[in-house]
Amino acid sequence: MLPSLQAFLLISALLFSIGLYGVLTRRNAVAVLMGIELILNAANLNLVAFARYGDPVRLAGQAFAVFVITIAAAEAAVGLAIVIALYRNFRHINVDDVNFMRW
C-alpha cells in the first residue's frame, strides 16, 4: 500500500526549498547550478507522483518528466560551458562579482 499523495508532495516541497536556499546563498556558480538541479528534480518528483495518483492510464506526468530531464541535461551542458568561459575571462566564478551587465 503506497502512502498518501501528500508524502511525495512534502518531500518535493522540502527539496525545492533546499534547492532555493542553495541558489540564493552560494557564491560559486557551479554550486548555484547544483541548487538548480535540485529544484528541477523536485518538480520531476511532483510530476511523477501526480501521474501515479491521478492519471495512471495515460501517464502525462511521466512524459513531462522525460522532457524536463532532457531540458535539464541541455541546461547543465550550456550552464557549465558558461562557467568555463567565465573562469577563462575573470579567473574566478563568483556570481556576486560578475555584475558588468548591471547598470
Add this chain to the structure above:
Amino acid sequence: MIPWSAIAVGLLGALTIGSALLVVTLRNLYHCALFLALSFTGIAGLYVVLSAEFLAATQILVYVGAITVLILFAIMLTEHIVGERGQIVSRYRLPSAAISLLMALLVGGTLWSTKWPSQQAPRLSATPTTSFILGRELLTTYLIPFEVASVVLLAALVGAVVLAKQEAS
C-alpha cells in the same frame, strides 16, 4: 501486514532530503557534488516506488551518470578557487534561509490543507507496464515534442562547444 512502501518512501525521502541539505551547506564542492549524486539516487528510488521504472533508469543514467560527472569536471577545471578558504556563502544568508523556510511552510501547509481528488493510488494492472505506456505516448501523443527535443539537444551541444571553446587570439 508491514507497510513496506511507506517505510521505503520514508527512508528514501530522508536520504534525498538529508543529502540535499549537505549539498547546500558543505564547504567542499567535491563533497557537494558527491552528495548531489546520492540525492539523485534517492529520487530514482522514489520513482521505483511510484512504479516509474523507465524514469528511474533515466534518472540514474542522466543525473547520476552524466550531470554529476559534468559538474565534477567543471569543479576540477576551476580548481584552484575551490580550495580557497574565502567566504563561500553570500552575505544574504539569513534572509535566504528565511525565504526558503517560508516557502517550505507555505507549500507544505497548502498541500496539507488541500483536498486532493485521489488520496490513494489506484491499483495498476500488470500489463501494460508504465514503460510500455510511456513509450507509446512518446511516439504518438508527444511525437512532435519528442522530435523537437532532439533538435534542442543538438543546439545545446553546439552552443556548449562554442561557449567553452578557446577563442583564437
